[in-house]
Amino acid sequence: MNETSAGVAGDVRAVRVQGAGKVFGSGPTALTALSAIDLEVGQGEFVSLIGPSGCGKSTLLRLIADLDQPSSGSVQVFDKPAGQARRDQDYGIAFQQAGLLPWRTVAANIALPLELHRIGKAERATRVAELLELIGLVEFAGSYPDQLSGGMQQRVAIARALVERPRLLLMDEPFGALDEMTRERMQNELVRICSETGAAVVFVTHSIPEAVFLSDRVVVMSPRPGRIVGVVPVELGQGDRHDALREEDSFFAAVAAVREALHGVEAPASQGSARGVDSR
Numbered sequence: 001m002n003e004t005s006a007g008v009a010g011d012v013r014a015v016r017v018q019g020a021g022k023v024f025g026s027g028p029t030a031l032t033a034l035s036a037i038d039l040e041v042g043q044g045e046f047v048s049l050i051g052p053s054g055c056g057k058s059t060l061l062r063l064i065a066d067l068d069q070p071s072s073g074s075v076q077v078f079d080k081p082a083g084q085a086r087r088d089q090d091y092g093i094a095f096q097q098a099g100l101l102p103w104r105t106v107a108a109n110i111a112l113p114l115e116l117h118r119i120g121k122a123e124r125a126t127r128v129a130e131l132l133e134l135i136g137l138v139e140f141a142g143s144y145p146d147q148l149s150g151g152m153q154q155r156v157a158i159a160r161a162l163v164e165r166p167r168l169l170l171m172d173e174p175f176g177a178l179d180e181m182t183r184e185r186m187q188n189e190l191v192r193i194c195s196e197t198g199a200a201v202v203f204v205t206h207s208i209p210e211a212v213f214l215s216d217r218v219v220v221m222s223p224r225p226g227r228i229v230g231v232v233p234v235e236l237g238q239g240d241r242h243d244a245l246r247e248e249d250s251f252f253a254a255v256a257a258v259r260e261a262l263h264g265v266e267a268p269a270s271q272g273s274a275r276g277v278d279s280r
């Protein structure tokens with residue numbers, strides 16, 4: 001393992017990406033989005049991906065989710081090829097847009113993956129009740145998405161991602177569209193949900209404080225072609241990610257360490273966008 005690969009000790013990894021590259025298109029217009037990515041995520045580990053806009057964070061997540069194929073290298077999820085892990089429903093996915101079906105109630109949205117996999121009605125009802133409890137929306141079971149706030153919709157999307165008890169969650173800026181207060185509440189809830197379910201998480205974000213608050217390790221990527229240029233371990237105590245942590249010196253020190261790792265990897269102005277890394 002070289003100094004920029006992101007590895008963990010232990011046997012079965014939730015995610016193991018080895019030498020992965022991704023080229024979109026071919027010929028003179030070919031675009032190399034990712035190059036020589038080595039990334040390992042341990043079971044129950046929370047890893048964030050951070051880097052300038054367009055550096056390939058979402059592409060890497062899509063490779064792990066088997067929504068796209070690497071042009072080189074390999075992607076394994078729980079020691080299986082990514083495609084097999086997808087067929088085995090080994091992971092749940094939550095993206096920036098909650099993506100709920102507007103004609104289905106909250107309960108029916110959460111139950112959807114179970115229905116698609118022909119789980120019986122009684123078992124579905126039990127599982128949905130558990131999830132509604134977990135996300136604190138029991139009294140909204142019969143509501144429709146347009147009757148919920150953005151943060152509540154995101155919680156429903158996370159419940160739907162968790163409904164099949166995945167050991168891995170793949171999240172692409174799931175709180176990106178939320179206001180700051182709601183976002184922090186959602187982060188607190190995600191910490192709680194992860195400690196209750198033991199799921200590993202790969203989390204894409206533009207926010208350094210968000211990455212630090214949530215993660216065991218923050219993986220820093222370079223501008224296109226995206227490479228891993230640093231891995232910052234966040235040692236803030238596992239079961240101890242509480243709101244007050246955001247005010248503590250250890251938190252600010254970790255934020256500074258990630259900012260330092262990002263130093264020099266920001267996209268030049270010509271390549272930049274309004275969605276660069278946010279260090280607020």
Ligand SMILES: Nc1ncnc2c1ncn2[C@@H]1O[C@H](COP(=O)(O)OP(=O)(O)OP(=O)(O)O)[C@@H](O)[C@H]1O
Nearest residue numbers: 024031033052053054055056057058059060224275
């Ligand atoms: N399907 C595709 N076809 C062609 N190019 C693509 C495709 N998907 C992504 N790209 C390109 O790959 C590069 C990486 O995109 P990606 O969305 O992974 O970046 P990102 O780091 O997630 O960006 P952001 O932070 O802005 O969301 C970009 O230059 C993008 O234009």
